[in-house]
Amino acid sequence: MSTFLSPAELDRQDPLARFRDEFLMPRHGAGEVAYFTGNSLGLMSRPARAAVEEVLERWGLDGVEGHFRGAHPWMPYHRELRAGLATVAGAKPHEVVAMNSLTANLHLMMVSFYRPTPQRHRILIEKRAFPSDRHAVVSQLRYHGYDPATALIELDAGPGREAISLERIAECLREQGERIALVLWPGVQYASGQRFDLAAITRLAQAQGCQVGFDLAHAIGNVPVDLHQAGPDFAVWCSYKYLNAGPGAVAGCFVHERHAEADLPRFAGWWGHEERTRFQMGPEFHPAHGADGWQLSNPPILAMAPLRASLDLFCAAGIAALRAKSVAMTGWLAAAIERELGDAIDILTPSDPEQRGCQLSLRVRAGRQRGRQVFEHLTAQGIICDWREPDVIRAAPVPLYNRYADCEKLVAGLREGLSHA
Numbered sequence: 001m002s003t004f005l006s007p008a009e010l011d012r013q014d015p016l017a018r019f020r021d022e023f024l025m026p027r028h029g030a031g032e033v034a035y036f037t038g039n040s041l042g043l044m045s046r047p048a049r050a051a052v053e054e055v056l057e058r059w060g061l062d063g064v065e066g067h068f069r070g071a072h073p074w075m076p077y078h079r080e081l082r083a084g085l086a087t088v089a090g091a092k093p094h095e096v097v098a099m100n101s102l103t104a105n106l107h108l109m110m111v112s113f114y115r116p117t118p119q120r121h122r123i124l125i126e127k128r129a130f131p132s133d134r135h136a137v138v139s140q141l142r143y144h145g146y147d148p149a150t151a152l153i154e155l156d157a158g159p160g161r162e163a164i165s166l167e168r169i170a171e172c173l174r175e176q177g178e179r180i181a182l183v184l185w186p187g188v189q190y191a192s193g194q195r196f197d198l199a200a201i202t203r204l205a206q207a208q209g210c211q212v213g214f215d216l217a218h219a220i221g222n223v224p225v226d227l228h229q230a231g232p233d234f235a236v237w238c239s240y241k242y243l244n245a246g247p248g249a250v251a252g253c254f255v256h257e258r259h260a261e262a263d264l265p266r267f268a269g270w271w272g273h274e275e276r277t278r279f280q281m282g283p284e285f286h287p288a289h290g291a292d293g294w295q296l297s298n299p300p301i302l303a304m305a306p307l308r309a310s311l312d313l314f315c316a317a318g319i320a321a322l323r324a325k326s327v328a329m330t331g332w333l334a335a336a337i338e339r340e341l342g343d344a345i346d347i348l349t350p351s352d353p354e355q356r357g358c359q360l361s362l363r364v365r366a367g368r369q370r371g372r373q374v375f376e377h378l379t380a381q382g383i384i385c386d387w388r389e390p391d392v393i394r395a396a397p398v399p400l401y402n403r404y405a406d407c408e409k410l411v412a413g414l415r416e417g418l419s420h421a
Contacts, residue, residue, distance in 0.1 A: 007404035010332070016317055016325050016399060022046050023244070023401040028382025034406040034413075036385045038398035039190075039218060039359050042244030045313060048306035055305050072308075078292075078299040084311025085252055087319065088243070089216075089235070090226035094290030095257050098239070098304055102217055102251045103132045105236040106184075108294055109253065110140050112264040113211045113233045114182045120209070121146050124172065124183045126164060127156035130190050133215055137184060153180065162348045163194045163355065170204050177208025185212075187219025187235075191388050193349035193359035195223055199230040206231070217241060220252070221314065222357040222396075224323050227254050242398065243314075245307035250300055255291040269296025317400060325399035326358045333397055333407040334360055340411060344418050348392065359396040364418070367391070377417035383410055 011017060023043040025032040035043060055074075058066040067075040082093040089096050099105065114123065121144070123137050138148045155172050157164045173180070183205040188195045198214060205212045212232040219225055221242030227235055235254040239245035268285045270278065272295040275288060287293030314322070334347055337360070348361040364371035368391040375387050385395045397407055 007332075007408040010328075010404040014325065014403070016321060017403075019313060019317055020401050020403065022313055025401070026384070031382070033382040033384050034409045035402070036383070036395040036397060036406070036410065038244075038401075039222070039241055039394060039396035040386050041247060042221075042241055042310075042398070043401055044246065045244055045306070045310050047309035047312065048244075048246065051305035051309040052302060055301050074299075074301045077301050077304055077308075078295075081304060081308055081311060084308070084315055087315055088221055088225065088311070089237075089252070089254055090224065090230075091228045091254050092257055094260060094292070095228060096252060096254050097291040097295060098250050098252050098307060099295050099299065100251055100253075101248075102215070102236050102238040103136050105251055105253045105294075106133065106136050106213075106215070107140070108267055108296075109213055109234040109236060109255075110136070110182070112259075112266050112294075113213060114140055114144075115211075115265070116144050116146065116181045120179055120181045122151050122153055122176065122180045124153045124155060124176075124180050124185075124205075124210075126185065126189065127154040128189065128191055129154070129184075129186070130215065130217065133184065133186075162192050163350050164189075164196075166197060166200055166204075169201060173204050173208050173210070177205070177210060180205075180208065180210045182211045182213065185214055187214050187216040187225065188222060188357050188359070190218050191361060191392055191394075193218075193356050193361045193394070195219070195350075195354070195356050198225070198227070198232065202230050202232045218359070219357065222326075222359070222398075224319055228256070231256060233259065239307050239310075243307060244310040244400075246303070248303075249307060250303040253291055253294060255294060257290065260290045260293075266294060267296070271295040271297055271299070313400065322399045326397075327353045329397045329399060329402065329404060329407060330356070330358045330360060332404060333395070333410065336407070336411045337362070337414065341414055341418065345414065357396075358398055359394055361388075362393040362395065362414075363391055364393070370418075373420070374414060374417035377420055378410070378413045381413050381416070383413040385410070 023045055058070045062069050081098045085096040086093045141148045141151045185201055202212045214232055214235040216235050216237035220237040237252045240249040272293045274286045346363045349356045364374055371391050375393050378385055385393050
């Protein structure tokens, strides 16, 4: 249907159009930018300001008593995020918690779920893993006394391919699974935009006796995620991208409920102590039920406030409706680029909507220098994408606040940039 309707008409018919006004759009000259970098930093929601100001006002009025007073007292504040996090993560409320940063949470999870033995100590990641994930994994291997040169398996897509097939993952696990302790995989690959089947990867890894964790930095809030049913041991994510919680925002963590009461090794902190006896200040650690038991310190209330506001918008819009718009809008953009610019630009992201989120990764065929010139032209025109070395322009039309008109502007900007370059 979208093939025959103009972008203006598609925007008029968009059932989620009202959510655009819930976000502050950066300016370019006298108008708004066309913002395609929600995969790097999501926009500020209008309710975020009120949520933060409510915390500040309570702090000023009540001081320490703000832990117990007001519409959103701080003592149970992290619990107010549970329902929203469970919605976007496809989890049960006790399986999710907002805490720390992504890489800190990844380290905490590997303390519990990377338990190497001489026979089974390898970690499987993808070849182009986000650097912080690779740094964390390499440091864990070295901490346990293993050489990353032999203990780290980095799986690529194979010759001439951008996407890593499920068959290639399965083949690797068949060949080396009995020596792999942990499979750590992305939900969506940050550079190519490829989406992975979490349930299928979990089944393949668990069939070989491996623990399984996912980095959902580019998946959470972007594509539907069903962590409870998929069944990994853990997942981690940041909240400043698609979840719009602000720069350096508090991150999130999932621990499957089968581990809710397990006596697992962990790095403990007092906020992870069971709530019932936490303030008895006893010397022994008794973990809280579920993901809460991996918390360390008091929740950062000011950092949680924008996330609470954004999660309310996700729940109001509905994950299914957001996904439907995402598939349609990214599909429109991909078709327009292929139709009008296919002789000059390659789309690296899989064409199958089931294998991608909203992001498209673009490569200018004429080479890196030409691609960089095109990217800089877009920026100068107020079309905000991002550049990933060595030669990828990433554009992510986010269904909560992007319009088809933005996509139309991007196509025109790419065309102009190619002619100018």
